[in-house]
Amino acid sequence: MTISGRDDAGRTKIAPIAGRMPASLAPMLAAAAAQPFDSADHIFELMWGGVRAQARVAGGALLLLGRNGRDLLPAFPELARIPALLHAQEALLDGEIVALDSEGQPSFDLLRPRLHGLLEPTAGELPPGLKRRPAGQVVYQAFDLLWLDGRPLVDRPLWQRKNRLHESIAPGAEFTAVDFVNDEGIAFFDAVVQRKLDGIIAKEKAGTYAAGTRSKSWTEVRALESGDFAIGGYTFGAGRRKGEPFSQLLLGAYEQGRFEYVGAVSGGLSDAEARALIARLEPLVAERPAFSDPPRIPRLTYWTRPQLVCHVRFSEWTREGYLRFPIFHALRPDLRPEECVLA
16 A cells, blocks of 8 residues: 655655664654544544554564553564564564454453553463453554664655555564555544544644654544543542452543643452552552642542553543543553643
């Protein structure tokens, strides 16, 4: 799959630039868009709802770097074949680790045991009730190429990077280049809604890769609401089931450097997950809340340093800026708390 385009001089060839490949780059992030749109200047990709990771290949070795710089390969050993499927000596790719269910649909639930395993000292210490190897096919879906054999590509337009990406991969079961749709964002979004997937991302064909920024060159349109939030405390009481180690997790995100309370989540955790989580929260207990405006909750509350991040699905944002009907989905050991930012 290729994208048509020309640079200012009408050339399609990327001139080689000698240099040393960076250890990693801060990921480019997408701004939010309220509605899908059609555009001849954009391509449209699926929001996979997986784990963002950069694949760094050098000398036949692979690092699979999460957004916090952690190597994720131990949790996804089947992706070790990536260097063998890449037509390059060295490359830095941006993409997502995705788990596909038996119908070929992306499923974050299939990734949960892998992410939980990253928190454990050894793979043999997973809590009871969590599978070590979930069913489903794990795939690295590469959507961008940032460096290729001595050539930095971040300052090149997206259509050039995409063409090089597709040329450089021999697709396999564990590694492929992301497909995309040209021009027709509205119809693509409608199809995503029908399949109950997360949403789509629109990307400007002429856009460069703005590392470490949330750029309007990429815009995401969500079909389902979800987000990553830091845990700033937990509570007891008010209908806690027998055996549950806490009743609610208090969630927050950063806005202009302030840690803001966004709501509390109680559903979505199995008993095994809740017990494992409280064991990680107890050492983080603090005397004072990290929230800039702490919530007044009529329950026994323990404040914690916001060092653990979790992924949450919810129905919508309330008018007051809180999560409505949030459901816990998974811990995110691949993310730093500072990355939980209110857009």
